[in-house]
Amino acid sequence: MFGHNNNGTGDMETAGSALKRMLPELVVSKQKLRQAEGGCAVRFKREEGKQNVGFSSRPFVLCGLPVRKPAAGEILYERRNGDFVLQITGHPNYGLPFGQDRTVPIYLATLAIRQQSQSIRFRTASEMLETFGMHKGGKEYRRLVAAFERIFGATIFFDTYTLNGKAKVVQRSRFSFFNEAQIWYSRDPGQCPSSDEFENIIVLSDQFYQEITSHASPADLEAVKVLVGAPACSISSCGSPTAAFERKEKRPFRWWGPKDSRARLAQSNTPGPDDFAKNSNNGWSSSMFFGPNARRASTQMGTV
Incomplete structure (x- = not known):
């Protein structure tokens, strides 16, 4: 206990409460x-x-996905960063990707660079949760499924503006993240058969694969x-x-x-x-x- 509080009741308050009240800048969560x-x-x-070291794609390092969940029915997101413009159109059924969804393109780009293939393969979806230190409970798996749906349904527009002498040059790219996906969601890796039939396969779109191989942006996965x-x-x-x-x-x-x-x-x-x-x-x-x-x-x- 620390001393009397200021609410007029004469009750004692803890040292932690007093410190938080008097010097909140010293309290660390x-x-x-x-x-x-x-x-x-x-x-x-x-x-x-x-x-x-993993990898990310240039548009999302420069501009980034929405940090918070967009309002219901909102399927268009735009962000400008100097000469760079990023537009994302979400799927009507799944909505815009946001927040932790950004780990999905980071994971896909990392596997594509490491495997040097447009068709990337991994054993279980839980490997992604483990890579980013996420729990493997039902709530996290539902979030992962929803994140893949939002990423799969999103369309990306990326513009860059540069000056070449007196002329203004505009470079525009339009792509989706991947063309097709076969993903097995299992909480227990031991339950997944070793057969290739049950392997997770994601085929990246030509434009996204070209973007990450041409402009691979290193990302510290531990960070x-x-x-x-x-x-x-x-x-x-x-x-x-x-x-x-x-x-x-x-x-x-x-x-x-x-x-x-x-x-x-x-x-x-x-x-x-x-x-x-x-x-x-x-x-x-x-x-x-x-x-x-x-x-x-x-x-x-x-x-x-």
């Missing part, structure tokens, strides 16, 4: 502590060169895993390994063309680590543990 611990682990793996419950943070941290991940010859990993990705992002006014730190409450942000100042930030928080 369990979720934030888990994110801080996970962020430190991610940073150490990066320093040791033991990253679990996405830590922040899977915070869609806005995960979208930003998905692209941050691009600057941190390097080839063995110590040359920066580039997204597209001859220009460095960081310069292109700066020109397109994409929020960077400093912007997220400024806009976050009480200084807590994913950039503190996944951005370039991770060591300094985590040391200040007393986690190192």
Whole structure:
């Protein structure tokens, strides 16, 4: 117990309640502590060169999916980021993809790059849940089924505007994520027969496969895993390994063309680590543990 409260009843209040009332900025939730611990682990793996590197597609690193669930009946989403424009049209029956649905294209792009195939295969849908640290209960499986339905039914429009001398060049792409899918949802991997007949197969669309193979954007899967419950943070941290991940010859990993990705992002006014730190409450942000100042930030928080 700490002392008398201020409600006039004369009851005692706990030290935690008093601290939360007088100094709320010092109170840290369990979720934030888990994110801080996970962020430190991610940073150490990066320093040791033991990253679990996956891949994402360029449109969703630059613009991203809707963070929150769209209103009922809303099937059109548009986001602009400097010279980039992303439009997503959802299926009338399934709606727009949003929130944690972004893990589906990350998972598909990662498998496509690793398997070097437009037709990707994986044993069970629970492998995806395990990759991103999700529980394997009935609620999570229902969410996964709904996420695949929304992703399957979505149509993507992606425009880029560039200046070539005095002329304005517009490049437009239109694609869906995949053409066909055969997915077995089983909570127990041991119940799935080993036959190829029961293997999960997803055939990516020609345009989506070309996009991810031509403009593969490295994503730190451990960072996405830590922040899977915070869609806005995960979208930003998905692209941050691009600057941190390097080839063995110590040359920066580039997204597209001859220009460095960081310069292109700066020109397109994409929020960077400093912007997220400024806009976050009480200084807590994913950039503190996944951005370039991770060591300094985590040391200040007393986690190192």
